[in-house]
Amino acid sequence: MRKRPVSLKTLAQALSVSMSTVSRALRNHPDISPELTRKVQLLAQELQYSPNPLAMGLLRSQTYTIGVIVPDLVTHFFASIISGIERVANEHGYHIVIRSSYESYQKEKECLADLLKLRVDGIIMCLAQETQEYAHFDALLDAEVPLVFFDRVCRATEVATVVVDNQEAARRITRHFFEGGYRRIAHIAGPASLNITQERIEGYQQALAACGLPFEESLLVHCDLSIASATAATQRLLALPNRPDAIFGVNDTTAFAAMKELKRQGLRIPQDVALVGFTDEFHATVVEPTLTSVMHPTVEIGQEAALLFLEQARAATHPAPRQTILTTQLVVRDSSAPKPA
């Protein structure tokens, strides 16, 4: 049995006063005499008193705790978003408790339920890939529990969200290829259900049109974001009678899987096929050739999400859901060097 930490009662008994007096003294209430106040604060300091958050939580219905649900804890993308959330949460006195949905709809519901049972003050999350029904958020919305989605979102009119401008990013990539002299630009997209997939496809198509290139069905392939599936998608593209001269992968895993497959088939990058991915700095610079990629402002996504939470948590009345759109950055490296004339 661990001994209980010092409480108001400990202090009160030690000083032979009531708990209310101790409580007031600690908060410098004018009702308490200066000498007593000093004595109390001194003892509190000495005994390292710190108010019990459980009692405070009970009183105020506030735990200063944010539930964070991500599809996956290991991926650099999510890890650094969590890092961003953690930083601003801590700066504002909040703790974060983390759960992974493992991209599963069932697990996502479980996590949500568990965190609510824990009485978190709000939820910051990214939808699981499987999730197509959104009824499990009704309870939160009804209870006006602060909720923030990032990256993968739904019900954007009801929930605060932070996303990146996927269309713009996809347009920029496509244009970048075009300007480099590439004309058969393929796109390995993600699952059709994800909003990020749709937006990037739209941007891709918009840019093709703007560049005067036709949209060829066969140059748009889907994968489920796994390595195997991305590899298969690449193979489908390369098996085309008229294969693409540029590939734009929808994310990290996809881009690297594509790169490996290209190398395996003896194709040179970018001479035979140029490549661009959505990925993060460390990976992109370590491969050969270095990978041109759209960098997500991951830490900022997390920070912004936490700020949106705080905004809701502090508001007296439930504020209108705000949408934050962050811009990405296209970092040009070797894998998309201009085509030699």
Place this chain on the structure above:
Amino acid sequence: MRKRPVSLKTLAQALSVSMSTVSRALRNHPDISPELTRKVQLLAQELQYSPNPLAMGLLRSQTYTIGVIVPDLVTHFFASIISGIERVANEHGYHIVIRSSYESYQKEKECLADLLKLRVDGIIMCLAQETQEYAHFDALLDAEVPLVFFDRVCRATEVATVVVDNQEAARRITRHFFEGGYRRIAHIAGPASLNITQERIEGYQQALAACGLPFEESLLVHCDLSIASATAATQRLLALPNRPDAIFGVNDTTAFAAMKELKRQGLRIPQDVALVGFTDEFHATVVEPTLTSVMHPTVEIGQEAALLFLEQARAATHPAPRQTILTTQLVVRDSSAPKPA
């Protein structure tokens, strides 16, 4: 103002019975009549009652919450350890609240203090790189708060720890080089203060001796685990009058920085200089040449740490600290192919 969730009081009032009766009914206490029990449970179900963990925490002095402190949230190594912790913690009804020490001693103390104020049931952590004093753990030890260190440890006789067999791993790498025909084997080590650094150096030296190779001071260089510092360390090695033909980097960042620097200087891997790192699968397979490396059982480290916590949390009396040593795996890839005769 969010409305309060349903409590025993809600149910009690709805059924015109006392809260104690509701409480007993929910736990199938024999004192309560079967019909009433049924009615109570039905209503509880319907209203989605779930006991308030704050009240329970107050009562039992238990929050079912584990504080996790890592030096860095973004690194794959820590991210996947967290993933392991999360999994077994959740399986056993615990939540984890995460903090990053940013490798800072000051921050580490802050995190520790904050988590204790939060009344976590225990702490699982990895020491910050800066941390050299360990007095801030006295309070935990005195209060018998379950504490588990992983990877970087201290006070191993007092605290449960989970580590990998660094000596063995270093020996294996060195032997692997030797068997491949390499004779001037260098080691880029980490900060001398870290136990992992020391252990790997010892293993390195043991294996050199076992292979009948001399230990040359100049082939052992230190870095602080940053990219810049690892690059500089590599440069020092390559500037040697008699440069090494094999390099063994102390971790992820180091190995890749070394690889980049080797390439930059136009050296071929492994023909001119072979390379082995401590790293994780994804990175290692994506680079060119693929990197031979010692793989940490990261998820297992996390799982094992959580199990050690549970062991302490469940023990009636404070158990003797247990040391878990996990074995690593040397995955041979292209960067250390045998030297052609």
Place this chain on the structure above:
DNA sequence: AAGCTTTGCGCAAAGCTTTGCGGAATTATA
């Protein structure tokens, strides 16, 4: 000196749960 205002502190309730004990009503016993 009698009455009024301050000053300084304690009581108790609320927030939620569990649990020992007591008590009323019902049933069984003599």
Place this chain on the structure above:
DNA sequence: TATAATTCCGCAAAGCTTTGCGCAAAGCTT
């Protein structure tokens, strides 16, 4: 039928904190 034994439920305390209200003692006024 009066008494003993069940049966079934409520009171209250404990765990910790805050806060409205009350109360005693001290200070002040005239």
